[in-house]
Amino acid sequence: MMRILWAGAAAAIAASSALVWAQQKSSAEGIAEYRAMLADGNPAELFEAKGEALWKTKRGPKNASLETCDLGKGPGVVRGAFVELPRYFADTGRVQDLESRLLSCSETLQGISAAETAATPFGRGEQSNIEALVAYISAASRGMKFSLPQGNPEERKMYELGKRAFFYRAGSHGFACASCHGDAGKRIRLQDLPELTKNPGDGVGFAAWPAYRVSSGELWGMQRRLNDCYRQQRFPYPGYGSEVTIALGVYMGVNAKGAESVAPSIKR
Amino acid sequence: MADPMRIRAQASGDKATVRVLMAHEMETGQRKDAAGKVIPAWYIQQVHAKLNGKDVLSAQWGPAVAKNPFLQFMIKGAKAGDKVSVSWVDNRGDTRTDEAVVT
């Protein structure tokens, strides 16, 4: 009887030690596990489906679809386009990211005003259509490696401007992008901060957007992500599709060269 | 009419795993808007799933379920080619049904 009791006690101690040991895993690891569980059934898929329909639907004053829009790999080519953006476009004479390119195409092909869409708050009206389109277009490059072109002088210039913007300290708090994203292994509260000046950090940080933001139940494109970054940096408001947002996309995108795109992913 | 659900059903052995992503705001009725007014409760109350027209799952949900709910379940005896349909009804009486074929 005593032996059985001792065995039971030993087992109980072993079990509780194992439990304590399991609890030694860091809070960051616990959160990573939770995120992995969330990844199955990413609501971004709902936006991808909507985006595919929008790409193919005739809309706007010109009653045309976006199916002839050139995202950089030729008119209508969606697969592989996302991992080569931002890039230079000859027809507009400038470097454009995915969202500003969608604005150009919507205006040229469909007659939908780019200025009006740019002035629309995130998540409303045409902006909610852009969200769906970026989900669809980025999903078409899932698993492909980032390879932004740098052959055009404008593309190289935007890389340099993006780098300087990344390190630009200003605002009431003196923050630059680099204040949070310039070093590896740092975090704000319990939120890990990817280092965006090179891979693998950039492959985690840049390559994951657009993303479904669980905390607000919305799909965020890169423009919205940068907008909220600047808000928290206590900067003034960056214009939608403005030069600084595109330059930062070039800088981060070139730094992400070779990283696999996981967009649209799921975020806190 | 609400946005369509995304349904995937994959057979493996004598079971099929069904994954459903529903588009729904799932407002708890506890939140207030910027003006301080309560945002009215709006959430799915009933979920039903059928295999080839026969009921296989029914669920009663409440405001604790998150926005854009994800549901995963297994159906015994389902095979490739079978039809799975999922329906929900919310507290406003709105309803939505979507179908998928088991692969």
Add this chain to the structure above:
Amino acid sequence: MKQQHPLLFAVVTLIVSIAGCATPAPAIDYDAATQEMMKNSFRDQGIAKVDRLQQDEADAACSKAQGAPLPEAQRVAIEAANLKTVRMPSDGQFIGDWKLGEQLAQNGRGMTWTDASTAPAANGGNCYNCHQITKAEISYGTIGPSLYQYGKLRGVTDPAAASAKPIVEYTWGKLWNAKATNACSDMPRFGHNKLLDEAQLKNLMALLLDPKSPVNQ
């Protein structure tokens, strides 16, 4: 002069014009282009105005350095200039209430374009975003060093004692203007940029230096 050798003349002209093209195009002034881009890309929104893009010498120098250390002379000059801005408390009292300090340290609000006012009373200290402070709070950032046991590790048993004065004044200086002691610090300049007022800073001082504060247990 007779054009006796039109072909030679044409060749010479061609060589001269190619030599003219061989002069390299002027290098792009990326710094100027960056300033222009920042000016054109931002607008006022709520309390966040475009004048916030202006950089002082520290901001400009540290931005340009892109993470590399500043040249020694420049570092020393910037720290000296920022040290001059530090205003000691008007009543000579440095230590407030650590309980209020902890609340302030937990609060990350203020000064964004969704905040209503620029008044310090509306602002938090943002401290836990970057620092560990008490042992109990596990949700802390690692951008800045841990401040756990800050006063204890520095041998401060009585902040009012003469022996504690150097640490007390150093800590106040850090909160008022972190660049006074670290030219390219990423820490906001809470006093200098009017983010927090004297009373709030005294509460943060108490959190760090009061022997009764949970930080020093």
